[in-house]
Amino acid sequence: MKKDQTLGETLRRQGVSRRSFLKFCATTASLMALPPSMIPVIAATLEKARRPSVIWLSFQECTGCTESITRSSSASIEDLIFNAISLDYHHTLQAASGSAAEQARETAMQENHGKYILVVDGSIPAANNGYSTIAGISNFDMLKEAAEGAAAIVAVGSCSSFGGIPHANPNPTGAVSVSDLIKDKPIVNVPGCPPIPAVITGVLVQFLTFGLPDLDHLGRPKAFYGQSIHDRCYRRPFYDKGLFADTFDDEGARKGWCLYKLGCKGPTTYNACATEKWNDGTSFPIQSGHPCLGCSEPDFWDAGSFYRSLSTPTENIGKAAVYGIGAGLLAGAVVGSVQRARKQSAVKAHQRVTIDDLDKES
Amino acid sequence: MTVHGTPGASPGCGSDTPCNIPTGNVVPLLHEILHALERWLDDGEEHAIDLRGIPMAPGEEDHLIETLGEGEIRADLSLTGRSVVLETRFPAVWLVTHYNTDDTIIGRFIEVCEMPAILKSQAEDARAGLEYLESLLSENNLQ
Numbered sequence: 001m002k003k004d005q006t007l008g009e010t011l012r013r014q015g016v017s018r019r020s021f022l023k024f025c026a027t028t029a030s031l032m033a034l035p036p037s038m039i040p041v042i043a044a045t046l047e048k049a050r051r052p053s054v055i056w057l058s059f060q061e062c063t064g065c066t067e068s069i070t071r072s073s074s075a076s077i078e079d080l081i082f083n084a085i086s087l088d089y090h091h092t093l094q095a096a097s098g099s100a101a102e103q104a105r106e107t108a109m110q111e112n113h114g115k116y117i118l119v120v121d122g123s124i125p126a127a128n129n130g131y132s133t134i135a136g137i138s139n140f141d142m143l144k145e146a147a148e149g150a151a152a153i154v155a156v157g158s159c160s161s162f163g164g165i166p167h168a169n170p171n172p173t174g175a176v177s178v179s180d181l182i183k184d185k186p187i188v189n190v191p192g193c194p195p196i197p198a199v200i201t202g203v204l205v206q207f208l209t210f211g212l213p214d215l216d217h218l219g220r221p222k223a224f225y226g227q228s229i230h231d232r233c234y235r236r237p238f239y240d241k242g243l244f245a246d247t248f249d250d251e252g253a254r255k256g257w258c259l260y261k262l263g264c265k266g267p268t269t270y271n272a273c274a275t276e277k278w279n280d281g282t283s284f285p286i287q288s289g290h291p292c293l294g295c296s297e298p299d300f301w302d303a304g305s306f307y308r309s310l311s312t313p314t315e316n317i318g319k320a321a322v323y324g325i326g327a328g329l330l331a332g333a334v335v336g337s338v339q340r341a342r343k344q345s346a347v348k349a350h351q352r353v354t355i356d357d358l359d360k361e362s
Numbered sequence: 363m364t365v366h367g368t369p370g371a372s373p374g375c376g377s378d379t380p381c382n383i384p385t386g387n388v389v390p391l392l393h394e395i396l397h398a399l400e401r402w403l404d405d406g407e408e409h410a411i412d413l414r415g416i417p418m419a420p421g422e423e424d425h426l427i428e429t430l431g432e433g434e435i436r437a438d439l440s441l442t443g444r445s446v447v448l449e450t451r452f453p454a455v456w457l458v459t460h461y462n463t464d465d466t467i468i469g470r471f472i473e474v475c476e477m478p479a480i481l482k483s484q485a486e487d488a489r490a491g492l493e494y495l496e497s498l499l500s501e502n503n504l505q
């Protein structure tokens with residue numbers, strides 16, 4: 001594949017029809033929460049886009065983010081875009097190893113200086129550079145070197161976005177996020193443990209079509225992280241009616257009522273799980289009967305027990321529902337605000353998860 | 363055909379213990395389609411609705427699709443994963459459903475227009491087809 005080919009040329013050479021391309025653009029517009037009227041704009045822009053060089057660095061991570069993107073589905077429509085970028089370096093996926101692999105990274109950085117996209121998963125140990133190295137190069141040094149010539153950095157996963165699980169109390173490696181270390185490059189955070197594969201692809205498409213996306217206060221693209229799980233949850237009407245599961249095996253749980261009292265972090269968690277879902281759109285945690293853990297939020301691991309509700313919904317929520325969806329949304333926003341404050345205090349207190357929490361005896 | 367009510371309520375759920383509470387989005391969507399159809403007839407303005415972006419309780423989307431019904435045209439497209447384009451029983455109101463290669467729905471749109479763009483022949487594909495036909499005739503000395 002030639003690097004100077006446009007995306008449209010590349011796809012045509014691979015036998016992808018224009019109709020398939022339009023289908024890809026339609027589903028991508030939907031993914032990015034763009035109105036369908038934007039589909040022709042996406043198609044026209046993407047068609048002319050050049051295949052970008054992508055360098056993917058993995059630091060203190062579990063490879064879950066790579067698993068997520070590669071196991072989206074075989075020969076999926078997301079694969080189209082991944083076949084159409086030039087993935088020049090990725091520890092896990094590349095065939096080359098040892099010095100040949102590092103040579104590939106250095107060559108890609110030189111040939112595409114100032115133009116390549118740097119994708120990072122995993123946190124960086126700041127306590128001691130020796131905690132994590134690749135080919136004898138510390139994570140921090142490799143990040144600095146690769147970031148210098150990058151057009152933009154995409155921090156994939158909660159570890160590279162916010163420090164993630166390595167950053168959890170007591171954080172033995174002094175794990176930090178990409179944005180803690182790199183201050184002079186645009187950084188797009190795509191948190192999640194792991195992030196939804198279609199969201200990773202969507203961010204790359206958004207970068208190719210419209211440049212850097214609009215970001216929220218945590219550096220996340222608003223198109224995918226603009227709404228809370230709670231606001232998009234199909235169980236939301238139960239919350240508005242005051243119908244909750246109190247344990248994992250009571251009548252409410254069996255009937256699919258709201259999981260708020262079982263510790264659901266949906267009201268304070270911003271992600272696309274409720275609409276995009278997992279396993280090729282099959283389900284997401286709440287649909288499977290488990291509360292949202294809030295994995296796309298900073299310090300989710302230290303924010304108290306997964307199974308303790310951050311605040312108890314007031315009895316008035318059921319009554320407020322009679323005022324309609326608008327009132328429900330307002331109630332959600334207010335409770336969400338209260339929960340955020342509670343969560344922050346939990347982080348400060350470093351509450352530990354106990355067996356009692358797991359048994360949910362409270 | 364009932365439009366109101368609680369669609370798709372699960373068996374065993376009574377009025378005291380609901381299993382399924384509608385979001386109430388079906389009727390507003392039908393009104394949106396109504397107004398879009400009026401605008402298309404008056405001004406030719408096309409309109410599309412992305413169903414994936416609208417919260418629906420279990421059964422509500424099925425209820426909406428059942429209400430729209432199926433009209434005279436149904437097209438099965440073999441793309442990267444199949445797509446199904448059907449005209450509903452309301453002419454010029456189309457339901458476009460995209461599947462991935464595992465046959466999972468990855469997008470569903472309602473389009474109000476003469477014909478969804480994805481059904482039309484595409485110039486880029488036609489150009490490739492033209493080259494292929496020319497080479498076929500050339501290879502077989504049929505010029």
